[in-house]
Amino acid sequence: CSSSSFLMHASQVSSLGASVARPPPLPKCVSVCVKARATRELGFDHAALKSSLSLPSAFSQFLGKATKHTLITMKLSMSLAAFVGSATAFAPTAFMPANTLRSAAPASSSSLNMALKEGQVPIVIGVAADSGCGKSTFMRRLTSIFGGDVVGPLGGGFDNGGWETNTLVSDLTTVICLDDYHLNDREGRKVTQRTALDTAENNFDLMFEQVKALKSGETVSKPIYNHVNGTLDTPETIEATPIIIFEGLHPMHDERVRELMDFTLYLDISDDVKLNWKIQRDMEERGHSLESILASIEARKPDFDAYIAPQKEFADLTIEVLPTALDPEDKKTLRVRCIQREGVTDFSPCYLFDEGSAITWAPPASKLSADAPGLTMSYGPEDFFGRPVQVLEMDGTFNNLQELVYVESQLSNTSTKFYGEMTQAMLKLADAPGSNNGTGLMQTLAAFAIRELYEKKAMAAKAKAAEAAATA
Template sequence: MLRARGSGRRPVMLAIAGDSAAGKTTLTRGLVQCLGADRMTAVCVDDYHRYDRAERSGKPFTALHPDCNHIDIMEQHLQLLSMGEPILKPVYDHSTGELVRPELVEPRDFVIVEGLLPLHTRMARACFDITVYLDPPEPLRHSWKVRRDCAKRGYTPEQVMAELDRREPESAAYIRPQRKHADIVVRFAPVAGRLDPPGTPLSAELLLRPTIDHPDLADVLDSGPAGTGADRTETAMHLRLHRDTDGRPVDALHVHGYVSPEESQVVKKAILEHLGPRAGTALSDPGVLGQLGDAGTSDPLAITQLLLLYHLLDADHRQAA
C-alpha cells in the first residue's frame, strides 16, 4: 500500500549495493515476494546510467564509473522516495543495453534500492534506514556474471571476461569502497576446507555492524526443540567475533549451506518469534524465501532474507511507536 502523505510516517528505505552479478536481484526478489508487491517498491539505481551500451563503448570509462551515471538525479530521487514522494525514474534495459521510456515510481511502505552505486555518496547514504553490501569472492562473482551475461545478454564468455578486466580498476575505486558504509556485509561462498557434495547451497557469512540494532541472535543459538540441545542450532548458524577491515571487532553470523531443512527451520522459527505478532500479519508468503530460480532453494539465503525482513519491520514498528 502507498504510505499516506501527511501521516507522519515515511517509507522504510533499504539499500543493497554490490558489484555486477553479486546477487542483488536474487536477494531483493525474495524480500518483495515475501512482504508483497502491494507494500514494497523496488528500485534499481543502474537505471541512472548516463549512456546506453553503444554510447559507452566509445567512452574511457565503464558503467561502474560515477561519471557514467546521473548521480545527482539519483540522489534527488532517493531523497524524494525517502519522504514518500513519487518520482519519474529513468529506465535502462539490461537485455538490450538501451535507455527506454521513464516510469512513474510511487513509494510504498518499504523501498528497496539495489544496484552498483546506491551508497556512493553521503547524500545518498543519508536516505537509508538499513544498508547492505554483497561481497562474494571475486572468482565466484565472475562465474555468476559469465553465466548470466551469456544466457541473458548475448555475450560470449570471452567478452564477459574481457569486460571484467576492463571494469576492475573502477570496481576497486568505486564499488568495493561502499562496503565500509554498510550496516550488514553479506558473503555467499563455499565453506573453506569442506568438500560438500554437488548441489550443496553456498554458506553465508554476515558481518553485523553495530550501526543498527540487530536481533539478539544469542537467543537463537541457545534455543531449540526439546532433546536437541544448543549444538543442533549451532550447526545451522553461529556467531563469532571477527575483525572488520578497519580492525574493529564485529559479530559475524555464519549460516552453513550443509544443514538439514529441519535444522534450518529451528533458526527461521526463532527469528520469526523475535518479530512477534508482526510476522504473521506482515509476511505474506515466507515460503518464497531462499528461492534461487531454476537453481532450487538455499536456506542460508532464506535466513539472510529473513534477517533483512526483521530490520525492515523493526524500523517500520519504531516509526509507528
C-alpha cells in the first residue's frame, strides 16, 4: 500500500469538463446507438424528442437509457438549467490538485457533495489485494467518479507542518491503508521473522474497534505505518466521512471487521500476470534483477496463499486478471473476469444482453477495433465458493477507447446516471493502467456500483430519519 504511488496517480487527475454546458465531444457511434435505442425501446423519433425538449445536441446524446415516462416528465417539468445542474453534480473532481481546477464546475447541491450529517451512518468499503495489484489505480477511478472537493493527503504531507501519512481524504471519502494496523515495525518483523502478510503481524482488535467507531460517526486516533523508513509513527486523528474505504492486505480476514463492511472487493491477479507486472515495474523501471524479483515472489507466496487469497471467498465482487485465453503464446494481453455475487443488498450485477443467459460475443472490428489476438466478451451464471454469481468477462485489448461506448450500449445494470457516462469515465482516466482492456472496464463498473450503493443507503437513512422525526 503506497501513498506516494497513489498521490502520483491522483496528481494527474483532470476535470471531466470545464463546464457541463459544454461537454466534450463524443464519437459518432454514441449518437447512432442512442437513436437506435430510442426508436427500438421507447417507440418515438429521437429527432422529435430532441426538438421538443429544446436541449443542446450534446445533451440529447445521453438520453438513450431513460424510460419514456422519464423523458415525458423531463419535457413537462424540467428546465434546461435544472438538467445542467443535475449533470454537473456528477462531474468527477475528487483528489485533484487545486491548481488543476481552473475551470471546475460550481459546487453542487447533490447529496454526493456533503460532510457527514448528524445521524448519518457512513458506508464502509473493503478492498483487498496484494501489493502492486492495482489498488491505487482502482482508488483513482473510484474517487474520480464520486467527485467532491479536494483535500488530498491528511495533514498535507511533509510540507507546511504536515506528516507522513497513508490516509487520503475528500469532503466525501476517506481512504485508509490497512498497513497502518501492522503490529510491529520493519525492524520488529525482522525479530519475529514474519512478513506483513502474516495475520499475526496485524492488530485486528484495534482495526475492529476503529472501523466500528468510524461507522458510528466517531473520531479515532489511528496509527501510521511509515513506508519510507518502516517505523510506526505518531497516530493521526481520523474523522468519519460519508464513505470510508479500507484498502490493503486484510480487510476481510477478521469476521468482526468483515461484518461491518457494506461492500467488499477483491482484486485477484494471477501468478503469471503478477510476474509480468513485477518484471516491468521492478526490472525495467527500478533496475532490479530477474533473480531478485523471482526470489521476492517466491518468498511472499506461502503467506499470500495462507492469509490473503482466502479472503476472496467473502468478496461481494472479485476482479480476476488472467492471461488471455485467445493465444497461449501471448504474455501481454489480459483476460479479465468480474465475479459478482448475487443477493447482495443494494447491488445488482451488471449483465451483457440478457440477464441469466450464457453468452459469448465477439464485437465486430468495425465497431470495436482490436489488434491480434482480437477481443471477446462473455457473461453467464456460475458457482463461486458455493455461492451463485454472475460473471462478466472481457478478453483482449481494444484500440480506441471512444469505441467502448458500443460495448456500453450492450450492457445493463451498469449503475450509470446517463448513457455514455461509463465511456466518459474511462476517457477521463485514459492514461491509467488498464484503460484499454478489461481491468479498467471492470474497475469502472465496480466504482459505479459503489456509488449507487452509497446513494441507496443514504436515501434509506434519510427516509428513516424523516420517519423518526414525524413520529417524535
